[in-house]
Amino acid sequence: MPLQSDESMDIPDNSYQDVEGQILVRKALSELPAQYREIILMRFAEDLPFNEIAKLNHSHPEAAKSLFRRAISALNQKLEQQDARETI
Amino acid sequence: MPEKPSKSNLQLDNELADFTDRILSDQSPDAATIDPSDELQALKNTVLRLKATIKHAPDEVTMQQIEKKLVNEWHKNQGSMAKKPAIWKQLLSGSAFLSNQPWRGPALAFLLLVFFLIIALPFSQLIAPNIQATAGTTGQYQIVLFIVAVVLVIGLLWFSRDKNR
Numbered sequence: 728m729p730l731q732s733d734e735s736m737d738i739p740d741n742s743y744q745d746v747e748g749q750i751l752v753r754k755a756l757s758e759l760p761a762q763y764r765e766i767i768l769m770r771f772a773e774d775l776p777f778n779e780i781a782k783l784n785h786s787h788p789e790a791a792k793s794l795f796r797r798a799i800s801a802l803n804q805k806l807e808q809q810d811a812r813e814t815i
Numbered sequence: 816m817p818e819k820p821s822k823s824n825l826q827l828d829n830e831l832a833d834f835t836d837r838i839l840s841d842q843s844p845d846a847a848t849i850d851p852s853d854e855l856q857a858l859k860n861t862v863l864r865l866k867a868t869i870k871h872a873p874d875e876v877t878m879q880q881i882e883k884k885l886v887n888e889w890h891k892n893q894g895s896m897a898k899k900p901a902i903w904k905q906l907l908s909g910s911a912f913l914s915n916q917p918w919r920g921p922a923l924a925f926l927l928l929v930f931f932l933i934i935a936l937p938f939s940q941l942i943a944p945n946i947q948a949t950a951g952t953t954g955q956y957q958i959v960l961f962i963v964a965v966v967l968v969i970g971l972l973w974f975s976r977d978k979n980r
Contacts (some may be wrong), residue, residue, distance in 0.1 A: 744863065745842045745867070748864065748867070748868070749867070749868040752864050752867075753868060753869040756865075756868075768867065768869075770835060770838070770839070771865055771866065771869040772869055776836070777832055777836075789825065789828065792829060792831070792832040793824065793825075793828045794860065795828070795831065795832060795834075795835070796827060796828045796831045797864075798902040799831065799861050799862060800858060801858075802861055802865070803857050803858055803861040806861060806864070807857075811857060
């Protein structure tokens with residue numbers, strides 16, 4: 728198969744925005760405290776349900792959900808800070 | 816219009832967890848799920864962004880194409896800036912020789928000072944006793960040498976200073 732030239736590369740315009748958004752989320756995620764990052768990754772990357780996460784953490788599902796909400800809230804704050812910096 | 820009673824923390828925890836479960840089981844959020852007046856609206860949007868990041872990363876080929884294009888753009892923009900700066904600019908901004916090792920500046924300054932004193936003293940001693948009429952000139956000569964040495968020392972200390980401070 729012949730190599731494509733730069734001009735013929737068919738990359739959708741929104742791919743850049745998608746990738747940029749993903750980079751920002753990953754950066755914000757990496758700045759979170761370890762316990763917040765862990766529960767987010769357990770739910771999203773490992774696809775573990777909350778009762779499984781609770782078992783692994785030796786806690787109750789309610790505690791896992793509470794930790795999850797605090798983690799998402801912290802991530803949201805980081806993302807808002809990044810958005811504010813980008814606006815400036 | 817009566818205000819909605821604020822939800823308890825437990826309700827908020829459960830609602831966000833349920834929303835996340837639905838999103839991760841590939842159920843698209845309907846209009847009722849993300850209510851603009853919802854206390855959890857921002858957090859639900861964050862959950863959607865997380866899913867897009869972790870679950871729907873672009874495929875490898877697209878990532879490589881994007882990376883290649885970004886690198887090309889970067890090279891185009893940085894072309895002029897990538898040129899090596901002129902020697903005089905390097906000297907003005909402090910040479911790597913001096914800035915990498917801060918002790919080298921004072922050491923070099925001290926050596927230069929000693930060098931100037933070695934050269935200056937015998938010369939002035941040679942000419943001073945023999946030429947009486949130039950006694951004033953000898954003094955001036957020493958003063959000029961002293962000033963040159965001081966300027967050199969200050970200059971070397973200036974170039975070797977830590978600019979990150």
